[in-house]
Amino acid sequence: MSELILAIDQGTTSSRAILFDRQGGIRGMAQQEFPQIFPADGWVEHNPEDLIQSTRAVCHGALDAAGVDAARIAAVGITNQRETTLVWDRLTGKPIYNAIVWQDRRTAEYCRRLKQQGHEAMVRRKTGLLLDPYFSATKLRWILRNQPDASQAAAAGGLCFGTVDTWLLWHLSKGRRHATDATNASRTLLYDIHQGAWDDELLSLFEIPRGILPEVCDSAADFGTCDFLGREIPIFAIAGDQQAATIGQACFKPGMVKSTYGTGCFMVLNTGDKVVESQHRLLGTVAYQLDGRRTYALEGSIFVAGAAIQWLRDALKVIDTAAASEAPASALSDNHGVYFVPAFTGLGAPYWNPDARGAVLGLTRDAGADHLVRAALEAVCYQTRDLTDAMAGDGIHARELRVDGGMVANSWMCQFLADTLDMTVKRPHVRETTALGVAFLCGLKLGWYQSLDEIAALWGEERAFEAGMAGEQRQRNYAGWRKAVARVNQIMD
Numbered sequence: 001m002s003e004l005i006l007a008i009d010q011g012t013t014s015s016r017a018i019l020f021d022r023q024g025g026i027r028g029m030a031q032q033e034f035p036q037i038f039p040a041d042g043w044v045e046h047n048p049e050d051l052i053q054s055t056r057a058v059c060h061g062a063l064d065a066a067g068v069d070a071a072r073i074a075a076v077g078i079t080n081q082r083e084t085t086l087v088w089d090r091l092t093g094k095p096i097y098n099a100i101v102w103q104d105r106r107t108a109e110y111c112r113r114l115k116q117q118g119h120e121a122m123v124r125r126k127t128g129l130l131l132d133p134y135f136s137a138t139k140l141r142w143i144l145r146n147q148p149d150a151s152q153a154a155a156a157g158g159l160c161f162g163t164v165d166t167w168l169l170w171h172l173s174k175g176r177r178h179a180t181d182a183t184n185a186s187r188t189l190l191y192d193i194h195q196g197a198w199d200d201e202l203l204s205l206f207e208i209p210r211g212i213l214p215e216v217c218d219s220a221a222d223f224g225t226c227d228f229l230g231r232e233i234p235i236f237a238i239a240g241d242q243q244a245a246t247i248g249q250a251c252f253k254p255g256m257v258k259s260t261y262g263t264g265c266f267m268v269l270n271t272g273d274k275v276v277e278s279q280h281r282l283l284g285t286v287a288y289q290l291d292g293r294r295t296y297a298l299e300g301s302i303f304v305a306g307a308a309i310q311w312l313r314d315a316l317k318v319i320d321t322a323a324a325s326e327a328p329a330s331a332l333s334d335n336h337g338v339y340f341v342p343a344f345t346g347l348g349a350p351y352w353n354p355d356a357r358g359a360v361l362g363l364t365r366d367a368g369a370d371h372l373v374r375a376a377l378e379a380v381c382y383q384t385r386d387l388t389d390a391m392a393g394d395g396i397h398a399r400e401l402r403v404d405g406g407m408v409a410n411s412w413m414c415q416f417l418a419d420t421l422d423m424t425v426k427r428p429h430v431r432e433t434t435a436l437g438v439a440f441l442c443g444l445k446l447g448w449y450q451s452l453d454e455i456a457a458l459w460g461e462e463r464a465f466e467a468g469m470a471g472e473q474r475q476r477n478y479a480g481w482r483k484a485v486a487r488v489n490q491i492m493d
C-alpha cells in the first residue's frame with residue numbers, strides 16, 4: 001500500500017528528504033550538506049549538479065532509513081530555498097552558470113540605479129517586493145548579460161530559467177516539466193501577485209524574455225511523475241520553503257504567524273485574501289495557491305540567523321557544535337552590553353541595506369567568547385522584534401508566534417525570544433515543518449485531507465515559552481540593539 005509521502009526539502013546549506021505518514025509523523029529521513037561557493041565579496045553560488053545529486057541521494061537515504069521501498073510512496077513534494085536563480089539549456093539541460101543564491105549581493109549597484117530611476121513604487125505595487133538583490137530577477141538578468149551568447153539564446157527560446165524547485169522538477173520529472181508554483185513565482189520580481197501572472201512591464205524593466213519562464217501552477221498540483229526511485233511516482237506539490245513552513249505550522253487563518261530559524265530567519269503572517277501593503281518595508285507575498293485561489297502573507301526576511309552560529313563554530317571556532325551555543329548563553333546573567341549585528345550579507349527586513357556588513361559592539365576587556373555566543377543568539381531575537389515592531393506599525397499585533405527550524409532546538413533562545421517579543425512562543429512537536437508543509441500539500445492533492453481544518457488538527461505544540469522578563473529590562477536590551485544596528489547602517493553610509 002502507498003501510504004507515505006516523500007518530502008524533498010532543498011535548503012541553502014543542505015538537502016533533506018523526509019518520509020511522512022498521514023498523521024504527519026516522520027518515518028524516515030536523510031540529509032546531506034553540499035559546498036557553498038563564495039567567488040567574491042558578497043557573492044554566493046551553488047553548483048547546480050550538487051543540488052540534484054544531493055537531492056537524489058537523500059531520497060534514497062530516507063527510504064533506507066525507513067527500511068521501505070518506493071512502492072510505499074504515494075506522492076513526492078518539493079520545497080526549496082527560494083529566489084536562488086538558475087538558467088539552463090533547454091535541449092541539454094546543462095546549466096549555463098552556477099546557481100546564484102538568494103544571499104548573493106552582486107546586483108546591489110543595479111538595484112540602487114533602478115531605485116534612483118524611480119522604479120520601486122511600480123515594482124512594489126505589482127510584486128509586493130522591493131528592489132533588492134535578494135530576489136531572482138536581477139540575478140537572472142546578470143546571468144543573461146554575463147554569459148557568452150546567453151541573451152541571444154534566451155531570446156531565441158533556447159534557455160530555461162528556474163528557481164531551485166523548477167531546476168529539480170526539470171531533472172527529476174519524466175518529460176522534463178518546466179514549471180513552478182505561485183509561491184516561488186512570487187519571489188522573482190517578475191510576477192504580479194494580484195493578477196497571478198508574469199508581468200510584461202516587469203519583464204521589460206529587467207530585460208527578460210517571456211519564453212525563458214516556467215509555467216506557474218497551484219502549490220498542490222499534478223507536476224508530472226518521477227521514476228528515479230525505481231517506480232513511477234506522482235509529484236503533487238511544490239512550495240517555497242518559508243511558505244511550506246507556514247502550511248506545516250498550520251497558519252491558515254489571517255493573523256496567524258510563524259518564524260523559521262535556519263540559515264536565515266523568515267517570519268510569515270497569513271493575511272488571507274488581501275495583500276497588505278506594508279509601510280515598514282515588509283514584503284507582500286503568496287502564502288499558497290490552492291484550486292486557483294491565492295492566500296497572501298506578509299513576510300519579514302532576516303538573512304543571517306543560524307549562519308551566525310555556524311560562523312562562530314567554523315570561522316572563530318569558539319564552539320564545537322551549534323547545540324553547544326546554549327550552555328554559555330544561559331550561564332551568563334546578562335549580555336554585558338555586547339551586541340553582535342550579523343550583517344554578513346547586508347541587512348534584510350526592515351532595513352534593506354545590501355551594503356551593511358557585520359559588527360560586534362560594546363566589547364570590554366572582560367568580554368569573552370561566551371559573550372559573543374550569547375550576542376549571536378540575542379541578535380536573532382532582536383531582529384525578530386524588529387519584524388514584530390514593523391508589523392505592529394502596519395497595525396498587526398500578533399499574540400503568539402509559532403517557531404521552527406534548526407535553531408529552535410535551543411530552548412534558551414526560544415525563552416529569550418518570548419521575553420524580547422513579550423509574546424508566547426510555541427514550538428511544535430514536528431520541527432521539520434517545511435517538509436511537513438509540502439507533505440500536507442501532497443496529502444491534499446491525494447485526497448487524504450478534505451480541508452485545511454483537517455490539517456490544522458494534526459498540528460501539536462511541544463512546548464510554549466511565556467514572556468517573563470521585566471519590561472524595563474526588555475526595553476533596555478532592545479534599545480542597545482537599536483543603537484548597534486544604527487551604527488552598522490551609519491558606518492556604511
Ligand SMILES: Nc1ncnc2c1ncn2[C@@H]1O[C@H](COP(=O)(O)OP(=O)(O)O)[C@@H](O)[C@H]1O
Pocket residue numbers: 011012013014261262263264305306307308309310322323324325326405406407408409410
Ligand atoms: N541548538 C542550536 N542552537 C543554535 N543554533 C542551532 C542549533 N542547532 C542548529 N542551529 C543552527 O540552525 C541552522 C540549521 O537549521 P536548518 O533549519 O537545518 O537550516 P537550513 O534549512 O537553513 O539549512 C544552522 O545554521 C545551525 O547553526
Ligand SMILES: O=P(O)(O)OC[C@H](O)CO
Pocket residue numbers: 010011012013080081082083102240241242262263264
Ligand atoms: O534554505 P533556508 O531554509 O535558509 O531558506 C532560505 C529562504 O527560502 C530564502 O528566501
